[in-house]
Amino acid sequence: xxxxxxxxxxxxxxxxxxxxxxxxxxxxxxxxxxxxxxxxxxxxxxxxxxxxxxxxxxxxxxxxxxxxxxxxxxxxxxxxxxxxxxxxxxxxxxxxxxxxxxxxxxxxxxxxxxxxxxxxxxxxxxxxxxxxxxxxxxxxxxxxxxxxxxxxxxxxxxxxxxxxxxxxxxxxxxxxxxxxxxxxxxxxxxxxxxxxxxxxxxxxxxxxxxxxxxxxxxxxx
Amino acid sequence: xxxxxxxxxxxxxxxxxxxxxxxxxxxxxxxxxxxxxxxxxxxxxxxxxxxxxxxxxxxxxxxxxxxxxxxxxxxxxxxxxxxxxxxxxxxxxxxxxxxxxxxxxxxxxxxxxxxxxxxxxxxxxxxxxxxxxxxxxxxxxxxxxxxxxxxxxxxxxxxxxxxxxxxxxxxxxxxxxxxxxxxxxxxxxxxxxxxxxxxxxxxxxxxxxxxxxxxxxxxxxxxxxxxxxxx
Numbered sequence: 001x002x003x004x005x006x007x008x009x010x011x012x013x014x015x016x017x018x019x020x021x022x023x024x025x026x027x028x029x030x031x032x033x034x035x036x037x038x039x040x041x042x043x044x045x046x047x048x049x050x051x052x053x054x055x056x057x058x059x060x061x062x063x064x065x066x067x068x069x070x071x072x073x074x075x076x077x078x079x080x081x082x083x084x085x086x087x088x089x090x091x092x093x094x095x096x097x098x099x100x101x102x103x104x105x106x107x108x109x110x111x112x113x114x115x116x117x118x119x120x121x122x123x124x125x126x127x128x129x130x131x132x133x134x135x136x137x138x139x140x141x142x143x144x145x146x147x148x149x150x151x152x153x154x155x156x157x158x159x160x161x162x163x164x165x166x167x168x169x170x171x172x173x174x175x176x177x178x179x180x181x182x183x184x185x186x187x188x189x190x191x192x193x194x195x196x197x198x199x200x201x202x203x204x205x206x207x208x209x210x211x212x213x214x215x216x217x218x219x220x221x
Numbered sequence: 222x223x224x225x226x227x228x229x230x231x232x233x234x235x236x237x238x239x240x241x242x243x244x245x246x247x248x249x250x251x252x253x254x255x256x257x258x259x260x261x262x263x264x265x266x267x268x269x270x271x272x273x274x275x276x277x278x279x280x281x282x283x284x285x286x287x288x289x290x291x292x293x294x295x296x297x298x299x300x301x302x303x304x305x306x307x308x309x310x311x312x313x314x315x316x317x318x319x320x321x322x323x324x325x326x327x328x329x330x331x332x333x334x335x336x337x338x339x340x341x342x343x344x345x346x347x348x349x350x351x352x353x354x355x356x357x358x359x360x361x362x363x364x365x366x367x368x369x370x371x372x373x374x375x376x377x378x379x380x381x382x383x384x385x386x387x388x389x390x391x392x393x394x395x396x397x398x399x400x401x402x403x404x405x406x407x408x409x410x411x412x413x414x415x416x417x418x419x420x421x422x423x424x425x426x427x428x429x430x431x432x433x434x435x436x437x438x439x440x441x442x443x444x445x446x447x448x449x450x451x452x
Contacts, residue, residue: 049343075346082347088340092362101358102348147348 002061004183005029005151009055009065011045018042018207020055026200027183028173032191032218033204039187040085042204043153046185047082048075059151060183081144081182085155087136089128095139096124102147114145117175134165138172145180152176152184158193170196191219227403227415231422234399237311238379241318245375248319249326250368254356256327257334274385275324283317283388290316290389313390314397318382322375329374333367334360366437373434380426400426 003025011018018038031039044050046057048064051072057065064078065071081102089098103111115121118138123131131139137157144152154173158166174197177184188194194201194215201218203211211218255261256268274282290307291297300307307313337360345355361368383401386392392402400423407416 047343047347049347075343076349076351078347080347082344084340084344086340088338088344090341090345090359101345101350143348 002058004060005185006056006058007042007046009045009052009057009067011041011050011052013041013050016041016207018045020209022202022209022212024200024202027177027181028197028199029183029185030194030198030201030215031185031187031204032189032194032198032201033210034189037204038207039204040155043082043084043155043185043187046078046151046153047080048073048078062150079148079150081147081149081152083137083140083144083152083154083157085159085187087140089131089136089140089143091128093128094124095120095126095128095131098128098139099124099143099146102143111142111146113180114142117145117179118142118172133161134169137161137169141172141176145176145182149182152182153187154184155187156189157186158188158190166193173197194219227418227422229395230398230400230403230419231426233311234380234401235426237314237399238318238376238382241315241322241379242372242376244315244319245323245326245379246368246372249323249371249375250330250361252323253327253330253334253371254360257331258339258360271327272324274320275328279321279382279384280388282320283385286313286317286320286385286389308389309391309393309397311390311397314382314386314399317385317389318379321382321385322378325374325378326371329371330364330367333364333370336367337363369437370434373430373437377427377430377434380430381423 003023004027005022005024007020007022007024009020016038018041020042031042033039041050045052046059046064052065052067054067055065056063056068059079063069063071064073064080090101093101099111099114115124118141120135120138120142123135123139128136128139141152141154141157157173158169161169170193173184173186176182186198198215201211201213201215202209203218252267252271256264256271287308288294289296290300290313292301292308297308305312307316341359341363342355345359350358381401382399383405386397386399387402387405390397392398392406398406400419404416404419404423407413407419
């Protein structure tokens with residue numbers, strides 16, 4: 001079995017340089033670090049929304065980007081489910097149309113599974129403007145899942161979410177991994193979240209990985 | 222005036238202006254998208270070309286069109302050989318209206334497209350949508366109000382078009398005479414009553430267009446506000 005994720009690339013963005021050389025074999029991976037460290041840029045690179053200067057991005061043995069092999073798949077062919085920090089539900093569609101947007105390439109079953117796992121069946125006919133913060137998070141997660149991704153990217157899914165809601169959403173992330181077998185890369189700057197769910201942590205700062213390992217090992221250091 | 226009633230002039234003007242708007246929209250939206258979302262070398266040139274008719278005297282634009290399409294130009298001869306007669310026909314009226322209205326469509330829609338956060342389009346791409354699907358299901362619906370506003374502006378500009386029309390289409394009774402050119406022609410020949418009636422009609426039509434555009438601008442688009450979480 002190839003590793004779940006190989007990130008080996010350099011990306012420049014103005015004066016900022018993101019330099020990553022990691023091979024990871026865990027299914028709930030956290031990127032941990034202060035804002036401005038390059039975590040979102042890393043997700044954008046995996047999703048194909050930013051192009052590295054050189055290197056390789058490989059998911060489960062499939063090269064999404066490789067400067068050596070001249071591969072640079074467009075975002076729509078990468079099989080990446082992305083829930084960005086600002087959630088970005090399409091405001092002119094209701095919940096159902098949002099979730100169905102990417103579902104054509106997946107199976108019908110996975111839409112219903114996604115709805116069930118995230119417990120949002122009752123919301124499908126609502127306009128997105130009427131949703132609470134936590135509901136939006138779950139709808140965005142369901143939309144990403146319904147496209148049958150090979151990898152799920154979540155950018156600070158719990159930022160600005162109160163403690164009670166956090167307790168409700170965190171278990172969904174573990175369920176996604178366990179029941180749908182979709183590996184998750186999860187951006188956070190909250191050490192408590194890490195201990196709760198992450199298997200493997202990359203501590204990112206100023207564009208490079210400064211530490212790696214289990215949550216206990218990385219956060220206590 | 223059996224064959225040139227005021228009603229006929231009004232209907233002709235409104236119909237050709239509407240047709241010109243139909244021509245302007247796809248071209249205008251495409252140009253607006255290019256200018257709002259793409260980077261290319263000739264962008265500044267294209268931007269200038271599209272805007273120039275807004276700034277130039279319309280009569281000058283009309284003269285350029287006449288020279289381009291007239292019987293003595295290569296393009297004019299080619300069109301003539303293809304059996305397409307444009308100058309001094311209703312097609313020339315439509316063309317003049319479209320050229321003069323296009324800058325307003327492009328500028329309005331471009332501003333609207335620039336308001337659509339690219340993040341929506343990016344996320345649609347990660348969900349498997351190709352460029353065309355992204356445009357028609359995400360970008361265009363989110364900018365729909367600007368498209369409607371641009372269409373109304375372009376239509377209004379077309380309704381009142383005079384300078385370019387008179388050069389390339391003339392003011393031929395029953396063939397190319399529009400509200401604007403008829404008002405001028407009637408006043409010149411001392412038919413003040415008819416001119417005054419047409420002015421009244423023009424006021425009503427203009428009033429209706431402005432009212433409609435304000436109504437659409439004020440109406441909730443159904444999108445709800447772009448709140449901070451989704452914008």
